[in-house]
Amino acid sequence: GESVGLHLPTLSVQEGDNSIINCAYSNSASDYFIWYKQESGKGPQFIIDIRSNMDKRQGQRVTVLLNKTVKHLSLQIAATQPGDSAVYFCAESPLTHDMRFGAGTRLTVKP
């Protein structure tokens, strides 16, 4: 079946560096994409979203890029901080109730 996946299961960066977390999706009908952050023992927290009619969207220190040609989604975190350490999930929504989530990438920020 179609699914959302992640290129890297773990990512370690130095505090202050930029982080890039990647996600591949296979459902070309997906119209809406979301990045979530999940800290240990907590529920996923919405970070940023993007619709298929956009290529880029920026938030506070975060940017999501969508490349529909290669079905690729990325989350960029500028000036990564220790508080950014968490598991990051991408999710896609093909206009059904079934929002599919990737397995997640664990981001570790080294001081």
Next chain:
Amino acid sequence: SQTIHQWPATLVQPVGSPLSLECTVEGTSNPNLYWYRQAAGRGLQLLFYSVGIGQISSEVPQNLSASRPQDRQFILSSKKLLLSDSGFYLCAWSVRPGVETQYFGPGTRLLVL
């Protein structure tokens, strides 16, 4: 603003015992509600979703069931727990399915022994 609550936060239950996890949403009406399970170090598996009172759709066959007795209340149940039911259970809500964000509760960690 909208908030979503889950309880209990942690639960340890023996195999074969019943289960009842509760989720409530405040600050919105007629939300779409979801139950997910997350195994350790894994992604989210959709278990049930509901578009209204008494309306439940099951995504994965299992020994769990869900009910929605009130507009903003979603309950996950089991008559007899299995060891494989252990995991982190998350409730979520959204305004419109598929086109808007799902917002998650704090989760319930269930350990079946």
